[in-house]
Amino acid sequence: MIAAAALVIGVLLGLLVEPVVPLWLQPYLPIAVVAALDAVFGGIRARLDGIFDSQVFVVSFVSNVLVAALIVFLGDKLGVGGQLSTGVVVVLGIRIFGNAAAIRRHLLRA
Protein backbone atom coordinates (compact mmCIF):
# COMPACT_ATOMS: atom_id res chain seq x y z
CA MET A 1 0.00 0.00 0.00
CA ILE A 2 2.74 2.40 0.98
CA ALA A 3 4.64 1.26 -2.11
CA ALA A 4 1.73 2.01 -4.47
CA ALA A 5 1.22 5.40 -2.85
CA ALA A 6 4.93 6.14 -3.28
CA LEU A 7 4.73 5.20 -6.95
CA VAL A 8 1.74 7.50 -7.52
CA ILE A 9 3.42 10.32 -5.62
CA GLY A 10 6.54 9.86 -7.74
CA VAL A 11 4.55 10.07 -10.97
CA LEU A 12 2.65 13.14 -9.77
CA LEU A 13 5.89 14.75 -8.65
CA GLY A 14 7.45 14.20 -12.05
CA LEU A 15 4.40 15.56 -13.85
CA LEU A 16 3.86 18.58 -11.62
CA VAL A 17 7.41 19.70 -10.93
CA GLU A 18 8.34 19.51 -14.63
CA PRO A 19 12.03 19.10 -14.03
CA VAL A 20 14.16 20.36 -16.88
CA VAL A 21 16.28 17.47 -18.06
CA PRO A 22 19.69 18.82 -19.06
CA LEU A 23 20.56 18.30 -22.68
CA TRP A 24 23.50 15.99 -22.01
CA LEU A 25 21.26 13.72 -19.94
CA GLN A 26 18.50 13.39 -22.50
CA PRO A 27 20.00 10.54 -24.60
CA TYR A 28 20.18 8.36 -21.48
CA LEU A 29 16.55 8.81 -20.45
CA PRO A 30 15.04 6.17 -22.76
CA ILE A 31 17.73 3.65 -21.78
CA ALA A 32 17.13 4.42 -18.10
CA VAL A 33 13.41 3.78 -18.59
CA VAL A 34 14.07 0.41 -20.22
CA ALA A 35 16.44 -0.54 -17.41
CA ALA A 36 13.84 0.51 -14.83
CA LEU A 37 11.20 -1.58 -16.58
CA ASP A 38 13.53 -4.56 -16.41
CA ALA A 39 13.89 -4.09 -12.65
CA VAL A 40 10.12 -3.73 -12.29
CA PHE A 41 9.34 -6.92 -14.19
CA GLY A 42 12.04 -8.74 -12.24
CA GLY A 43 10.50 -7.52 -8.98
CA ILE A 44 6.99 -8.59 -9.98
CA ARG A 45 8.21 -12.02 -10.95
CA ALA A 46 10.15 -12.39 -7.69
CA ARG A 47 7.01 -11.38 -5.84
CA LEU A 48 5.03 -14.06 -7.63
CA ASP A 49 7.82 -16.55 -7.02
CA GLY A 50 7.58 -15.62 -3.35
CA ILE A 51 11.17 -14.49 -3.07
CA PHE A 52 10.71 -10.72 -3.38
CA ASP A 53 13.10 -8.59 -1.40
CA SER A 54 12.80 -4.81 -1.21
CA GLN A 55 16.49 -4.25 -0.84
CA VAL A 56 17.35 -6.36 -3.85
CA PHE A 57 14.64 -4.64 -5.86
CA VAL A 58 15.75 -1.10 -5.05
CA VAL A 59 19.42 -1.89 -5.51
CA SER A 60 18.78 -3.69 -8.80
CA PHE A 61 16.62 -0.81 -10.00
CA VAL A 62 19.15 1.90 -9.19
CA SER A 63 22.14 -0.07 -10.42
CA ASN A 64 20.34 -1.13 -13.62
CA VAL A 65 19.59 2.47 -14.49
CA LEU A 66 23.08 3.66 -13.65
CA VAL A 67 24.89 0.83 -15.43
CA ALA A 68 22.75 1.13 -18.55
CA ALA A 69 23.38 4.87 -18.68
CA LEU A 70 27.08 4.33 -18.05
CA ILE A 71 27.37 1.80 -20.87
CA VAL A 72 25.70 4.18 -23.29
CA PHE A 73 27.85 7.05 -22.03
CA LEU A 74 31.02 5.00 -22.58
CA GLY A 75 29.73 3.99 -26.00
CA ASP A 76 29.18 7.64 -26.88
CA LYS A 77 32.73 8.45 -25.87
CA LEU A 78 34.07 5.53 -27.91
CA GLY A 79 31.94 6.37 -30.91
CA VAL A 80 29.78 3.25 -30.69
CA GLY A 81 26.96 4.81 -28.65
CA GLY A 82 24.25 3.77 -31.07
CA GLN A 83 25.37 0.15 -31.22
CA LEU A 84 25.80 -0.10 -27.45
CA SER A 85 22.34 1.39 -26.85
CA THR A 86 20.96 -1.23 -29.20
CA GLY A 87 22.85 -3.92 -27.28
CA VAL A 88 21.53 -2.71 -23.93
CA VAL A 89 17.98 -2.53 -25.26
CA VAL A 90 18.25 -6.05 -26.73
CA VAL A 91 19.61 -7.62 -23.53
CA LEU A 92 17.13 -5.84 -21.30
CA GLY A 93 14.34 -6.57 -23.75
CA ILE A 94 15.10 -10.30 -23.64
CA ARG A 95 15.06 -10.19 -19.84
CA ILE A 96 11.80 -8.26 -19.78
CA PHE A 97 10.23 -10.78 -22.14
CA GLY A 98 11.48 -13.71 -20.09
CA ASN A 99 10.20 -12.26 -16.84
CA ALA A 100 6.91 -11.30 -18.45
CA ALA A 101 6.54 -14.90 -19.65
CA ALA A 102 7.18 -16.17 -16.10
CA ILE A 103 4.62 -13.69 -14.73
CA ARG A 104 2.14 -14.87 -17.34
CA ARG A 105 2.71 -18.49 -16.32
CA HIS A 106 2.09 -17.53 -12.70
CA LEU A 107 -1.07 -15.54 -13.35
CA LEU A 108 -2.69 -17.51 -16.16
CA ARG A 109 -1.11 -20.89 -15.54
CA ALA A 110 -0.38 -21.08 -19.25
Added chain:
Amino acid sequence: MSTSLLDELMTDHLDPGYRAAAGRRAAAPSPPAADRRRTQLLLATGLLLLGFLLAVAYRGTLRQAPDSERARQALVRDVETGSALSDSLQRRAETLTGELGRERDAALAAIRTGDQVGTEVRRLEAAAAQSAVRGPGIEVVAGDAGAREQTDPATGERVTVPAEDSGRLRDRDLQSIVNALWAAGAEAVAVDGERLAPTTTIRAAGEAILVDLRPVQNPYTIAAVGDPETLLPRFADSEAARRYQSYTGLYGIQFTVRKVGELQLRAATGSQLRYAEAVPSASPAPSAAPGASGSSESPRSPTGSPTGSPASPSGAGSTPGRSPGGGP
Protein backbone atom coordinates in the same frame (compact mmCIF):
# COMPACT_ATOMS: atom_id res chain seq x y z
CA MET B 1 23.65 -22.05 -13.73
CA SER B 2 24.95 -22.23 -17.23
CA THR B 3 28.39 -20.90 -17.91
CA SER B 4 27.58 -19.78 -21.40
CA LEU B 5 26.78 -16.08 -21.53
CA LEU B 6 24.14 -16.46 -24.20
CA ASP B 7 22.49 -19.41 -22.47
CA GLU B 8 22.32 -17.40 -19.29
CA LEU B 9 20.82 -14.50 -21.16
CA MET B 10 18.14 -16.67 -22.77
CA THR B 11 17.17 -18.77 -19.74
CA ASP B 12 18.06 -16.88 -16.58
CA HIS B 13 15.94 -13.76 -16.52
CA LEU B 14 15.55 -13.20 -12.82
CA ASP B 15 18.08 -11.19 -10.89
CA PRO B 16 20.09 -13.78 -8.93
CA GLY B 17 19.98 -11.42 -5.95
CA TYR B 18 16.39 -12.42 -5.19
CA ARG B 19 17.29 -16.05 -4.78
CA ALA B 20 20.32 -15.19 -2.66
CA ALA B 21 18.17 -12.96 -0.44
CA ALA B 22 15.58 -15.71 -0.10
CA GLY B 23 18.33 -18.07 0.99
CA ARG B 24 19.50 -15.57 3.61
CA ARG B 25 15.94 -15.13 4.86
CA ALA B 26 15.53 -18.85 5.15
CA ALA B 27 18.60 -18.93 7.38
CA ALA B 28 17.24 -16.17 9.68
CA PRO B 29 13.46 -16.68 9.58
CA SER B 30 12.13 -13.86 11.80
CA PRO B 31 13.31 -10.36 10.95
CA PRO B 32 12.83 -7.72 13.63
CA ALA B 33 10.09 -5.08 13.24
CA ALA B 34 12.55 -2.21 12.76
CA ASP B 35 14.16 -4.10 9.91
CA ARG B 36 10.78 -4.52 8.21
CA ARG B 37 10.00 -0.82 8.48
CA ARG B 38 13.39 -0.09 6.96
CA THR B 39 12.71 -2.31 3.94
CA GLN B 40 9.27 -0.73 3.52
CA LEU B 41 10.87 2.71 3.45
CA LEU B 42 13.49 1.49 1.01
CA LEU B 43 10.81 0.07 -1.30
CA ALA B 44 8.80 3.29 -1.10
CA THR B 45 11.86 5.34 -1.99
CA GLY B 46 12.66 3.07 -4.91
CA LEU B 47 9.13 3.22 -6.27
CA LEU B 48 9.06 6.99 -5.80
CA LEU B 49 12.21 7.22 -7.89
CA LEU B 50 10.71 4.87 -10.46
CA GLY B 51 7.51 6.89 -10.81
CA PHE B 52 9.51 10.09 -11.03
CA LEU B 53 11.75 8.65 -13.74
CA LEU B 54 8.79 7.42 -15.78
CA ALA B 55 7.01 10.75 -15.50
CA VAL B 56 10.11 12.70 -16.47
CA ALA B 57 10.74 10.44 -19.45
CA TYR B 58 7.10 10.80 -20.47
CA ARG B 59 7.30 14.57 -20.29
CA GLY B 60 10.58 14.58 -22.16
CA THR B 61 9.16 12.46 -24.98
CA LEU B 62 6.04 14.59 -25.10
CA ARG B 63 8.11 17.74 -25.34
CA GLN B 64 10.47 16.39 -27.95
CA ALA B 65 7.88 14.90 -30.31
CA PRO B 66 6.06 18.13 -31.12
CA ASP B 67 9.34 20.00 -31.47
CA SER B 68 9.78 18.96 -35.09
CA GLU B 69 6.11 19.62 -35.77
CA ARG B 70 6.39 23.02 -34.14
CA ALA B 71 9.49 23.84 -36.21
CA ARG B 72 7.60 22.88 -39.36
CA GLN B 73 4.65 25.05 -38.37
CA ALA B 74 6.98 27.95 -37.67
CA LEU B 75 8.60 27.55 -41.07
CA VAL B 76 5.19 27.44 -42.75
CA ARG B 77 4.22 30.61 -40.89
CA ASP B 78 7.48 32.26 -41.97
CA VAL B 79 6.80 31.39 -45.59
CA GLU B 80 3.25 32.69 -45.34
CA THR B 81 4.22 35.99 -43.76
CA GLY B 82 7.07 36.30 -46.25
CA SER B 83 4.81 35.87 -49.26
CA ALA B 84 2.19 38.17 -47.73
CA LEU B 85 4.85 40.83 -47.26
CA SER B 86 6.09 40.31 -50.80
CA ASP B 87 2.54 40.65 -52.13
CA SER B 88 1.89 43.84 -50.22
CA LEU B 89 5.22 45.29 -51.36
CA GLN B 90 4.33 44.42 -54.93
CA ARG B 91 0.96 46.14 -54.60
CA ARG B 92 2.68 49.20 -53.14
CA ALA B 93 5.20 49.20 -55.99
CA GLU B 94 2.34 49.10 -58.47
CA THR B 95 0.53 52.04 -56.88
CA LEU B 96 3.78 54.01 -56.70
CA THR B 97 4.48 53.24 -60.34
CA GLY B 98 1.01 54.49 -61.21
CA GLU B 99 1.59 57.68 -59.23
CA LEU B 100 4.92 58.16 -60.91
CA GLY B 101 3.33 57.79 -64.32
CA ARG B 102 0.66 60.36 -63.46
CA GLU B 103 3.23 62.82 -62.13
CA ARG B 104 5.33 62.37 -65.24
CA ASP B 105 2.35 62.91 -67.52
CA ALA B 106 1.53 66.09 -65.63
CA ALA B 107 5.10 67.29 -65.94
CA LEU B 108 5.20 66.43 -69.65
CA ALA B 109 1.94 68.23 -70.30
CA ALA B 110 3.59 71.44 -69.18
CA ILE B 111 6.25 71.45 -71.92
CA ARG B 112 5.78 71.97 -75.63
CA THR B 113 6.67 68.56 -77.05
CA GLY B 114 5.18 66.83 -74.02
CA ASP B 115 2.40 64.94 -75.82
CA GLN B 116 4.75 63.35 -78.29
CA VAL B 117 7.31 62.36 -75.64
CA GLY B 118 4.59 61.05 -73.33
CA THR B 119 3.13 58.82 -76.03
CA GLU B 120 6.58 57.49 -76.86
CA VAL B 121 7.35 56.79 -73.19
CA ARG B 122 4.05 54.93 -72.75
CA ARG B 123 4.69 52.89 -75.88
CA LEU B 124 8.18 51.95 -74.70
CA GLU B 125 6.90 51.16 -71.23
CA ALA B 126 4.26 48.84 -72.56
CA ALA B 127 6.84 47.12 -74.75
CA ALA B 128 9.19 46.71 -71.78
CA ALA B 129 6.31 45.46 -69.62
CA GLN B 130 6.75 48.34 -67.22
CA SER B 131 3.08 49.28 -67.29
CA ALA B 132 -0.13 47.31 -67.03
CA VAL B 133 -1.82 46.66 -70.37
CA ARG B 134 -5.19 45.37 -71.51
CA GLY B 135 -6.56 44.24 -74.79
CA PRO B 136 -7.80 41.28 -76.77
CA GLY B 137 -5.64 38.21 -77.12
CA ILE B 138 -5.44 34.49 -76.66
CA GLU B 139 -5.03 32.30 -73.64
CA VAL B 140 -3.05 29.05 -73.59
CA VAL B 141 -3.67 26.61 -70.75
CA ALA B 142 -1.02 23.92 -70.41
CA GLY B 143 -1.04 21.41 -67.60
CA ASP B 144 0.67 18.24 -66.42
CA ALA B 145 -0.81 14.90 -67.26
CA GLY B 146 -3.14 13.93 -64.46
CA ALA B 147 -3.89 10.48 -63.12
CA ARG B 148 -5.88 8.58 -65.73
CA GLU B 149 -8.01 5.51 -65.84
CA GLN B 150 -7.19 2.56 -67.96
CA THR B 151 -8.19 -1.07 -68.20
CA ASP B 152 -5.94 -3.42 -66.36
CA PRO B 153 -4.74 -5.98 -68.92
CA ALA B 154 -4.74 -8.81 -66.39
CA THR B 155 -8.01 -8.36 -64.53
CA GLY B 156 -9.98 -6.26 -66.97
CA GLU B 157 -10.87 -3.77 -64.25
CA ARG B 158 -10.70 -0.03 -64.54
CA VAL B 159 -7.74 1.18 -62.54
CA THR B 160 -6.39 4.65 -61.89
CA VAL B 161 -2.83 5.06 -63.07
CA PRO B 162 -0.83 7.86 -61.48
CA ALA B 163 0.68 10.37 -63.85
CA GLU B 164 4.06 9.48 -65.23
CA ASP B 165 7.02 11.75 -64.92
CA SER B 166 7.17 12.17 -68.68
CA GLY B 167 3.76 13.86 -68.57
CA ARG B 168 4.99 16.76 -66.46
CA LEU B 169 5.69 20.13 -68.00
CA ARG B 170 9.14 21.58 -67.46
CA ASP B 171 10.44 25.08 -67.58
CA ARG B 172 11.61 24.62 -71.17
CA ASP B 173 8.06 23.69 -72.22
CA LEU B 174 6.77 27.00 -70.89
CA GLN B 175 9.72 28.71 -72.54
CA SER B 176 8.95 27.31 -75.95
CA ILE B 177 5.23 28.10 -75.66
CA VAL B 178 6.04 31.67 -74.65
CA ASN B 179 8.60 32.02 -77.42
CA ALA B 180 6.07 30.74 -79.95
CA LEU B 181 3.60 33.33 -78.68
CA TRP B 182 6.15 36.13 -79.09
CA ALA B 183 6.96 34.83 -82.56
CA ALA B 184 3.27 34.76 -83.44
CA GLY B 185 3.05 38.46 -82.72
CA ALA B 186 2.06 38.71 -79.07
CA GLU B 187 2.60 42.18 -77.67
CA ALA B 188 2.46 41.28 -73.98
CA VAL B 189 2.64 37.88 -72.31
CA ALA B 190 1.95 36.76 -68.76
CA VAL B 191 2.33 33.30 -67.22
CA ASP B 192 -0.10 32.69 -64.37
CA GLY B 193 -0.43 36.44 -63.96
CA GLU B 194 3.33 37.06 -63.94
CA ARG B 195 3.99 39.56 -66.69
CA LEU B 196 7.02 38.79 -68.80
CA ALA B 197 9.48 41.63 -69.22
CA PRO B 198 12.33 41.43 -71.75
CA THR B 199 14.66 40.13 -69.03
CA THR B 200 12.22 37.84 -67.21
CA THR B 201 13.41 34.29 -66.76
CA ILE B 202 11.39 31.08 -66.80
CA ARG B 203 13.37 28.44 -65.08
CA ALA B 204 13.13 25.45 -62.80
CA ALA B 205 14.07 25.16 -59.14
CA GLY B 206 13.72 21.56 -58.15
CA GLU B 207 10.26 20.53 -59.28
CA ALA B 208 8.83 24.03 -59.26
CA ILE B 209 8.81 26.38 -62.22
CA LEU B 210 9.75 29.95 -61.43
CA VAL B 211 8.66 32.86 -63.55
CA ASP B 212 10.53 35.99 -62.56
CA LEU B 213 11.65 34.05 -59.47
CA ARG B 214 8.05 33.50 -58.37
CA PRO B 215 6.66 29.97 -58.41
CA VAL B 216 3.75 29.26 -60.74
CA GLN B 217 1.29 26.45 -60.30
CA ASN B 218 0.15 23.72 -62.63
CA PRO B 219 -1.95 24.13 -64.80
CA TYR B 220 -0.19 27.11 -66.30
CA THR B 221 -2.27 29.85 -67.90
CA ILE B 222 -0.33 31.84 -70.47
CA ALA B 223 -2.10 35.00 -71.57
CA ALA B 224 -0.91 36.89 -74.65
CA VAL B 225 -2.25 40.23 -75.81
CA GLY B 226 -2.42 40.70 -79.57
CA ASP B 227 -4.81 40.61 -82.47
CA PRO B 228 -6.61 37.30 -81.89
CA GLU B 229 -7.44 36.94 -85.59
CA THR B 230 -3.77 36.66 -86.52
CA LEU B 231 -2.28 35.57 -83.18
CA LEU B 232 -4.36 32.42 -82.82
CA PRO B 233 -3.76 30.91 -86.28
CA ARG B 234 -0.09 31.83 -86.29
CA PHE B 235 0.44 30.35 -82.85
CA ALA B 236 -1.61 27.25 -83.64
CA ASP B 237 0.52 26.77 -86.74
CA SER B 238 3.78 27.12 -84.84
CA GLU B 239 6.06 24.18 -84.29
CA ALA B 240 5.71 24.35 -80.48
CA ALA B 241 1.90 24.43 -80.53
CA ARG B 242 1.73 21.47 -82.88
CA ARG B 243 4.22 19.57 -80.75
CA TYR B 244 2.29 20.10 -77.51
CA GLN B 245 -0.96 19.33 -79.29
CA SER B 246 0.50 15.95 -80.18
CA TYR B 247 1.74 15.52 -76.59
CA THR B 248 -1.86 15.70 -75.37
CA GLY B 249 -2.42 12.34 -77.03
CA LEU B 250 1.05 10.94 -76.36
CA TYR B 251 1.55 11.85 -72.71
CA GLY B 252 -1.88 13.07 -71.70
CA ILE B 253 -0.83 16.63 -70.97
CA GLN B 254 -3.38 19.40 -71.00
CA PHE B 255 -3.07 21.96 -73.81
CA THR B 256 -5.86 24.29 -74.90
CA VAL B 257 -5.85 27.58 -76.77
CA ARG B 258 -8.74 30.02 -76.90
CA LYS B 259 -9.47 33.59 -77.86
CA VAL B 260 -10.17 36.09 -75.11
CA GLY B 261 -11.93 39.38 -75.78
CA GLU B 262 -10.31 41.33 -72.99
CA LEU B 263 -7.12 40.47 -71.13
CA GLN B 264 -5.69 42.48 -68.26
CA LEU B 265 -1.96 42.08 -67.69
CA ARG B 266 -0.27 43.90 -64.87
CA ALA B 267 3.16 45.44 -65.01
CA ALA B 268 6.21 43.29 -64.56
CA THR B 269 8.24 43.70 -61.43
CA GLY B 270 11.89 43.73 -60.64
CA SER B 271 13.35 45.78 -63.44
CA GLN B 272 16.37 47.53 -62.07
CA LEU B 273 19.11 49.20 -63.97
CA ARG B 274 22.37 47.73 -62.78
CA TYR B 275 24.85 49.58 -64.93
CA ALA B 276 22.98 52.30 -66.76
CA GLU B 277 22.73 55.67 -65.07
CA ALA B 278 20.37 58.47 -65.95
CA VAL B 279 22.09 61.42 -67.56
CA PRO B 280 21.61 64.61 -65.52
CA SER B 281 18.90 66.60 -67.25
CA ALA B 282 20.98 69.73 -67.89
CA SER B 283 20.61 69.65 -71.69
CA PRO B 284 18.57 66.63 -72.63
CA ALA B 285 17.13 68.05 -75.84
CA PRO B 286 19.91 67.28 -78.37
CA SER B 287 20.76 63.83 -77.09
CA ALA B 288 17.20 62.72 -76.39
CA ALA B 289 15.82 63.57 -79.79
CA PRO B 290 17.48 60.83 -81.89
CA GLY B 291 16.99 58.26 -79.17
CA ALA B 292 13.30 58.96 -78.87
CA SER B 293 12.56 59.00 -82.57
CA GLY B 294 14.72 56.14 -83.76
CA SER B 295 14.63 53.85 -80.71
CA SER B 296 18.27 53.02 -81.23
CA GLU B 297 19.71 49.97 -79.56
CA SER B 298 22.75 51.57 -78.01
CA PRO B 299 21.35 52.51 -74.58
CA ARG B 300 20.05 48.99 -74.05
CA SER B 301 23.22 47.22 -75.06
CA PRO B 302 24.18 44.93 -72.22
CA THR B 303 27.90 45.14 -72.94
CA GLY B 304 28.04 48.83 -72.28
CA SER B 305 29.16 48.64 -68.66
CA PRO B 306 31.15 51.80 -68.17
CA THR B 307 32.64 50.75 -64.88
CA GLY B 308 34.50 47.87 -66.52
CA SER B 309 34.99 44.72 -64.51
CA PRO B 310 38.61 44.23 -63.50
CA ALA B 311 37.81 40.62 -62.66
CA SER B 312 38.01 39.50 -66.27
CA PRO B 313 41.66 38.95 -67.18
CA SER B 314 40.87 37.66 -70.67
CA GLY B 315 39.33 40.99 -71.40
CA ALA B 316 38.39 40.33 -75.06
CA GLY B 317 40.52 43.10 -76.48
CA SER B 318 39.63 45.63 -73.83
CA THR B 319 43.25 45.70 -72.62
CA PRO B 320 45.26 45.93 -75.81
CA GLY B 321 48.50 46.88 -74.02
CA ARG B 322 48.75 43.52 -72.33
CA SER B 323 50.37 40.68 -74.14
CA PRO B 324 49.10 37.17 -73.58
CA GLY B 325 51.86 35.35 -71.77
CA GLY B 326 50.96 31.80 -72.73
CA GLY B 327 52.00 31.83 -76.41
CA PRO B 328 55.00 29.60 -77.12
